[in-house]
Amino acid sequence: MRRRMKVVAAILSAALVVAAVILLVTLRQLEPRLHAWVTSSLSQSLESEITLGDVQVNWFPLRLTAHDLTVRHHGRTDIPPLLVVSSFTADLELARLWSSTISNVRVDGMEIHIPPKDDDTGKRPIPRPKRGSDDGGGSGLHVRHLTATNTRLAVVPRDRRKNARIWDIFKLELDDLGSGTPSPFRAALTNPIPYGQIAASGTFGPWNSSAPGGSPLDGEYTFAADLGTIKGMHGRLDATGTMSGVLEQIATRGETRTPDFKVTTLDGDTLPLNTTYEALVDGTKGDVELTRVNVMLGSSPLQASGVVSGTHGLKGKRVTLNITSSSVNLAELLHLVSKHEPPMARGNVTIDAAFDLPQGDADVLDRLVLEGSFRADRLRFADDGVQEKLDTLSRRGQGRPNDGSIDNVASKVASKFDLKNGVLRYRNLTFNIEGATVKLDGTHGLTSKALALKGEVLLQSSASNTLTGFKRWLVKPFDALLRNHGAGTRLVIRVEGTQDQPKVALEIGKTLRGQ
Secondary structure, three states: OHHHHHHHHHHHHHHHHHHHHHHHHHHHHHHHHHHHHHHHHHHHHHHEEEEEEEEEEEOOOOEEEEEEEEEEOOOEEEEEEEEEEEEEEEEHHHHHHHOOOOEEEEEEEEEEOOOOOOOOOOOOOOOOOOOOOOOOOOOEEEEEEEEEEEEEEEEEEOOOOOOOEEEEEEEEEEEEEEEOEEEEEEEEEEEEOOEEEEEEEEOOOOOOOOHHHEEEEEEEEEEEHHHHHHHEEEEEEEEEEEEEEEEOOOEEEEEEEEEEEEOOOOOOEEEEEEEEEEEEOOOOOEEEEEEEEEEEOOEEEEEEEEEEEEEEEEEOEEEEEEEEEEEHHHHHHOOOHHHOOOEEEEEEEEEEEEEEEEEOOOOOHHHHEEEEEEEEEEEEEHHHHHHHHHHHHHHHHHHHHHHOOOOOOOOOEEEEEEEEOOOOEEEEEEEEEEEEEEEEEEEEEEOOEOOOEEEEEEEEOOHHOOOOOHHHHHHHHHHHHOOOOEEEEEEEEEEEEEEOOOEEEEHHHHHHHHH
C-alpha cells in the first residue's frame, strides 16, 4: 500500500512539473501573440501606428499587463502622439480570449493629444457626426469598462503659436468604449487657475477614428474653485453647466456663484458676484470665446463678451473682454474700493470699457488694464460736507448765494478713463451741476487712494454775483479778468488728498493769468 502511495505521489509530482512546464511554455507563447493582438486591434480601432513595450500575462486571475504604449494617428510624427500610456492592465476571459471584447481595462499615466484637422482654415460650425455612423467607432476593440487615472487631455490647435487646450483628469471612467454608440463617462478634473475641482458626466463618442477631434461630447459639470489662488482676489466660486459638441469645439453654458468676491489689494468689502454665460471652447485655436456673459455684481447688472486665449510659451491665459452696463450701483462699487461709511457717492452709472488681464503671477490689480468711459446723470454725495460744498457751488454759480432752496443738488458726471498698474487716469472728468461745471484731468491710485487732479471750475454768474455784502463789491472790479472760456467766472483748481478725504485748492496765480 505504501509503495502504491509513493508511486501515485511521484506520478502527481511529475504531472505538476509537466503542467508547470506546459503552462510556462504556453505563457511565453501567448505573450507575443497577445502583444500582436493588442497592437493589431488598436491599430484598426484608432487608424494609427502602434508601438507597445513589454506584455505580461497572469493566469490567476487571467490578466494582461502592458507598458509604454504609443499611438500615432495615421503614423504622423509632425505632431504629438494621439496616445501615450505608461501602463495598463486588462482583465481577460478564456471564452473571449481572441475576441475583440474586453471586460475591464485600467490605465495609468495616459496623455491624449487630439490632432488638428488638416483642412481647418478658420472658424466653422460645430461638427455633428451622426450617432453610430460609419466612422470607425463600431469596429475593432470593444471595452466594456475603462478606468483611467492621471490622464491629460490636450486639443492641439492648428495655429502653432497657440498653446494646446489642456485638461488634467485624475480619474476617468468610460463604459462600452468602442461599441459604435455613445459611451457614458464620469470624470474628475483639476483646474489649475483658479485652482479647483471639476466633476463631469455625460456621453462620449462614438470615436471618430479618421478625425479624432470630431468625436462627440455631451454632458454636464460642476466646478468648485478658490479665487484666492489668483493673487489679489478672494472668494469661493461654485459653477454648474452643460457642454455639447465635439472635442475640438465644445459649446458650454452655465452659471457661477461667488458670494464673497473681493479684490484683496483694495481696502474694501466683499460683494456677491454671480454670472450666467455661454462660451465656445475652440480647440482649433486653443481659445475660449465668451459669446455672452451676464454679470451681477451686488445689485449691478453688467454684460460682457470676449476671449480667453493663450500665447505659446507663456503660462496661463489672457482674458480680454468688452464690458457694458447702464445701471451700476456706485455705492456698492465703492464698497469694493473702500470701507468708508457711508460710501462717498450714490447713483447709477453707465459704463463701457475694454478689459484686459494678461498672463502672469503678479497681483491682479497690477496686471489689469482697463480703458473706457462712464457717466452718471443724477449723482449725489453721501458725505454731508461734500454735498453741502456742491450745493454752495450751485448757488454761487447761479448768482444766488443765499438761496436756501437750492439744496441737495444732483451732479452729472462723465469721464474717459484708463487703469494701468493700479492707477486710474481720468481724461476730461466733468462734473455738471446747475450753474457750474468742473473739468479735471489726473490720477487716482486705487491702492494708495491718493488723488492728483487738476482742472477748472466754470460758473455761469460773474465772480461778484457769487458773493454777498462788501465782498461782492471788492471782487466786482475783477469780473472781467475772471470771465474766461465763455463762463461768467473761471477758476483754476487742484484736487489732492485721498479718495476718502479730498482737498480742493484754488490756483490763484493761474486763475488770474487765465491759464
